[in-house]
Amino acid sequence: MSQKIEEIDVKDLVLWTENPRDPVDATATDQDIADKAWEDRKGKWSLNKLAKEMKTHYDFSELPTVVYHNKKPVVYDGNRRMILAKLQHGHVALKGFDLTKLPAIPTSIPCNVCTKSMALDNVFRKHGDSGSWGPLERDIFLHYHRGQPKSTFLKLEESTGIISSNPLMNQGL
Numbered sequence: 001m002s003q004k005i006e007e008i009d010v011k012d013l014v015l016w017t018e019n020p021r022d023p024v025d026a027t028a029t030d031q032d033i034a035d036k037a038w039e040d041r042k043g044k045w046s047l048n049k050l051a052k053e054m055k056t057h058y059d060f061s062e063l064p065t066v067v068y069h070n071k072k073p074v075v076y077d078g079n080r081r082m083i084l085a086k087l088q089h090g091h092v093a094l095k096g097f098d099l100t101k102l103p104a105i106p107t108s109i110p111c112n113v114c115t116k117s118m119a120l121d122n123v124f125r126k127h128g129d130s131g132s133w134g135p136l137e138r139d140i141f142l143h144y145h146r147g148q149p150k151s152t153f154l155k156l157e158e159s160t161g162i163i164s165s166n167p168l169m170n171q172g173l
Contacts, residue, residue: 003114008066010085010107014074018144020127020137021045021079034083034092042164047094050080051101058085058105066111067119073111076119077126085109120145134170136163 015033017024021044024033037045064078075082085105086092114122127133128141139154150158157163163170 003112003118005063005110006066006113007108008073008111008113010082010089010105010109011091012073013064013066013082013086013109013111014069014072015079015082016074016076019079020133020141020145023140030083030086031092033079034086034094037080037083038094038097043167045080045083047080047083047097048101051084054084054103057103058109060110063110063112065119065122066113067116068113073113075111076116077123078111082109134167136170 015030017026017028022042065076066073067076088102088105128138135153139151142148143150
């Protein structure tokens with residue numbers, strides 16, 4: 001497995017539609033994903049909070065993880081930061097978002113470009129084991145991206161929607 005750091009223009013980065021945080025239709029555009037993130041029905045995106053946490057500068061200590069799909073750089077990890085970067089540079093627009101809350105974000109960002117397998121490993125290590133995902137997001141990831149059988153928890157959600165409609169049921173131990 002290989003990885004390298006590559007500087008990529010924000011306008012060229014493509015947001016990952018299969019993000020377990022809040023997956024969208026595979027044909028969704030960056031604007032569609034940004035709209036869903038801004039709507040934040042599941043309380044998973046928190047764009048205003050992230051903008052506030054960024055304070056005075058864009059932090060390069062956490063590079064977006066990117067995999068090329070048909071010559072398009074897809075952001076597997078770092079989608080919230082890339083939405084903010086795309087907002088600042090006019091590649092997406094969100095009605096009601098206060099752009100003055102954003103620090104200066106460069107027009108190109110160093111990214112960790114790697115294989116899909118490595119990207120999925122990185123995403124799971126960062127979110128699946130850290131507690132930033134709930135059990136449902138973890139089970140979605142393991143089934144759809146790691147080929148594991150559907151957990152009872154995921155089967156229950158798919159047949160009833162009870163987990164997503166009752167967020168307290170999707171908390172880790």
